[in-house]
Structure formats: C-alpha cells, structure tokens
Amino acid sequence: MKTGIYISIEGPNGSGKSTLAKRIFQFIKSSGMPAVLNTQPTKKVSRRLEILNQRETQ
Secondary structure (H helix, E strand, C coil): CCCCCCCCCCCCCCCCHHHHHHHHHHHHHHHCCCCEECCEEHHHHHHHCCCCCCCCCC
C-alpha cells in the first residue's frame, strides 16, 4: 500500500466488520511476519489507532 493511505471498514450493524478486522490481525500474527506500518512495528502504531463509533440509522 502507498504511504498515507487510510483504510476504513464500513457496513451496517452485524455485517462482520469487527470479525473481519480480528481475522486480518490474527492472520498477520500467525504468519510470523513482522507487521509494520510506516516502518514502525504495529505495537507502537496501535497507540495511534482510532475507532469511530457508528450511529444508528433509521
């Protein structure tokens, strides 16, 4: 991926967004390859991650 790209996972409640994110991180962890973001280990980067709560649509 190119530097500076933002990724979002969007969808309605119950569509599997959290499950997808968990599976991606499990795959990275189980692969044995170091996960890096902008040349920093993901453990350092995780402190800078942000979660935005969704609001219900009517």
